[in-house]
Amino acid sequence: MKYDFDKVTDRTGTHCVKWDYYEMRDEVKGMIPMSIADMDFEAPDFIIDSIVQRAKHGIFGYTVIPDSYYESLIKWLEKRFHWSVKKEWIRFSPGVIPALNFAVQAFTEAGDKVIIQPPVYHPFRFSISNNGRVVLNNPLICEGNSYRMDIEGLKKVIDKRTKMIILSNPHNPVGRVWREDELKALGEVCLENNILIISDEIHSDLIMPGSTHIPTASLSDELAAITITCTSPSKTFNLAELHAANIIIPNPELYSRFDLTLAKAGINKPNIMGMIATQAAYSKGEQWVEELIPYLYENFLFMESFFKENLPEVKVSGMEGTYLGWLDFRAFGLSNAELEERLLSKARVAMTPGRIFGAEGESFFRMNLACPRTILEEALKRICGAMKELH
Numbered sequence: 001m002k003y004d005f006d007k008v009t010d011r012t013g014t015h016c017v018k019w020d021y022y023e024m025r026d027e028v029k030g031m032i033p034m035s036i037a038d039m040d041f042e043a044p045d046f047i048i049d050s051i052v053q054r055a056k057h058g059i060f061g062y063t064v065i066p067d068s069y070y071e072s073l074i075k076w077l078e079k080r081f082h083w084s085v086k087k088e089w090i091r092f093s094p095g096v097i098p099a100l101n102f103a104v105q106a107f108t109e110a111g112d113k114v115i116i117q118p119p120v121y122h123p124f125r126f127s128i129s130n131n132g133r134v135v136l137n138n139p140l141i142c143e144g145n146s147y148r149m150d151i152e153g154l155k156k157v158i159d160k161r162t163k164m165i166i167l168s169n170p171h172n173p174v175g176r177v178w179r180e181d182e183l184k185a186l187g188e189v190c191l192e193n194n195i196l197i198i199s200d201e202i203h204s205d206l207i208m209p210g211s212t213h214i215p216t217a218s219l220s221d222e223l224a225a226i227t228i229t230c231t232s233p234s235k236t237f238n239l240a241e242l243h244a245a246n247i248i249i250p251n252p253e254l255y256s257r258f259d260l261t262l263a264k265a266g267i268n269k270p271n272i273m274g275m276i277a278t279q280a281a282y283s284k285g286e287q288w289v290e291e292l293i294p295y296l297y298e299n300f301l302f303m304e305s306f307f308k309e310n311l312p313e314v315k316v317s318g319m320e321g322t323y324l325g326w327l328d329f330r331a332f333g334l335s336n337a338e339l340e341e342r343l344l345s346k347a348r349v350a351m352t353p354g355r356i357f358g359a360e361g362e363s364f365f366r367m368n369l370a371c372p373r374t375i376l377e378e379a380l381k382r383i384c385g386a387m388k389e390l391h
């Protein structure tokens with residue numbers, strides 16, 4: 001093992017949302033945050049080195065994107081997902097959330113409807129409503145400890161004003177990695193109804209044993225022509241605040257419209273550190289991913305068996321992808337507010353309340369498992385202690 005994911009790095013005082021948000025407020029000091037989706041692991045050495053080396057040059061003027069940048073991304077996608085991407089399909093965006101907003105602006109009109117499948121990453125909803133479009137919910141169906149897409153429901157909600165669906169694959173927060181048959185069924189409905197697919201694949205490198213990530217656009221030429229794929233090294237290599245994402249649009253008519261929207265926002269190239277880190281990640285990142293995934297999966301298994309043995313009321317969803325556990329606290333019979341109060345004030349563990357992902361997430365919590373196991377263990381003990389007081 002080259003990388004030491006057990007190492008605890010103090011993040012307080014670095015202006016990080018996850019730890020400093022609580023430390024800045026006296027009433028919640030000492031919290032273990034398992035909320036916002038970044039990792040408590042230092043980024044890999046080859047990324048830090050590439051940034052340090054560039055910083056030492058000392059001049060940070062205007063930059064062009066080199067061919068080697070595109071080549072690193074193209075090779076990564078080919079090697080990991082057997083997806084052949086052409087350079088002219090790739091657009092830079094300062095993040096996936098900005099790209100979702102740009103896509104809504106580029107490809108829909110005010111009053112058009114855009115589908116999401118809650119419980120789902122909440123900025124999907126805001127990218128629609130903030131742009132004056134209408135959110136159309138087609139909730140996932142919960143079955144046992146897993147979820148599936150409601151394809152029949154999808155057919156029913158679509159009308160003439162429905163122009164787009166935003167897909168999360170792997171799905172944040174429920175942890176599904178959509179299978180080929182599921183993506184094809186979704187794609188068929190979208191093709192029949194002229195619905196564009198925004199496929200947010202930001203978690204696509206974080207695939208747990210037994211699952212395989214399939215880029216939606218790789219399934220057929222027809223699907224490639226209606227799909228805008230959002231990728232980023234930020235989740236995999238812990239680079240969120242370097243603001244680098246690549247948006248892949250094979251259809252020339254669509255990428256021209258996207259270009260115009262980027263131009264209207266005055267965006268035409270990445271920030272230098274984001275660009276350098278992205279290229280380092282995609283050209284040297286294989287070993288990091290090969291070591292990170294087993295650690296994350298062990299964390300998941302540890303958490304799952306901890307609850308089974310110590311607090312079986314908490315039902316844990318399967319985690320096929322992402323580093324986000326999805327926990328069902330409904331068996332306690334408490335309201336959302338009561339659960340949140342108990343977990344924050346008594347356990348002093350801050351997970352993301354499921355309600356923010358839609359009504360379907362009420363009394364669920366999303367637990368960020370991308371931390372050293374000692375921190376996870378302490379958090380689990382605290383949750384268990386606070387919830388057992390109820391017995």
Ligand SMILES: Cc1ncc(COP(=O)(O)O)c(C=O)c1O
Nearest residue numbers: 037095096097098121172200202
């Ligand atoms: C599904 C999904 N999309 C997008 C993002 C954020 O993307 P960015 O930070 O590149 O804007 C996240 C972060 O948690 C996410 O989970």
